[in-house]
Amino acid sequence: MVTLGATRGSVSCPTIPGWGINPLTDTRPNSQPPEDHSPISRKEFVRFLLATPTKSELRCQGLNFSGADLSRLDLRYINFKMANLSRCNLTHANLCCSNLERADLSGANLDGANLQGVKMLCSNAEGASLKGCNFEDPSGLKANLEGANLKGVDMEGSQMTGINLRVATLKNAKLKNCNLRGATLAGTDLENCDLSGCDLQEANLRGSNVKGAIFEEMLTPLHMSQSVR
DSSP: OEEEOOSSSOEEEOOBTTTTBOOOEEOOOOSSOOOOOOOOOHHHHHHHHHTSOTTSOOBOTTOBOTTOBOTTOBOTTOBOTTOBOTTOBOTTOBOTTOBOTTOBOTTOBOTTOBOTTOBOTTOBOTTOBOTTOBOBOTTOOBOBOTTOBOTTOBOTTOBOTTOBOTTOBOTTOBOTTOBOTTOBOTTOBOTTOBOTTOBOTTOBOTTOBOTTOBOTTOSSOOOGGGOOO
């Protein structure tokens, strides 16, 4: 075997018996590091937050935060579009005006979070806990959860005046004692959803699926003009 020395790695040239030919084999290390898809930790993310002005849009599209503890952090105006936030601890976090469009929030805990003006279009929050959340913005900016997957979520006691839940899926969800005044629930799947104790005054339920839904102890009567099927 003949080895040719080089300054950046070596080239090994084994001889093929009987032919006298030395095929070159590049043994230099690969200069491209493997892609890192490991979740971002709380410590790493806080470092980014401290270096960013409060009202600047921090771009976190498609990043992996799976299982991270982001509780009680100021996450206003952050762009989490298509980010992986599954199983995250977001309890009491301030997500006012943040963009969670198509984000994965499955199994996440958002209890007590501030979700005023949040954008959650087509997001996946299946099995998440959103108890006692505030979606109601005094300025009139409405939270948008159109087309979101909210199967089995627990939103008990949340303030959701004027929220947009059009064509969202809330099958087997718990919405007990929620304020849904003026909410848009047109075409929403509310099958087996617990809406007991809710305020649905002026809510739009046209074309919604309420099969097996519970409407006990309603704060205001549900009028036929709201057109449920």
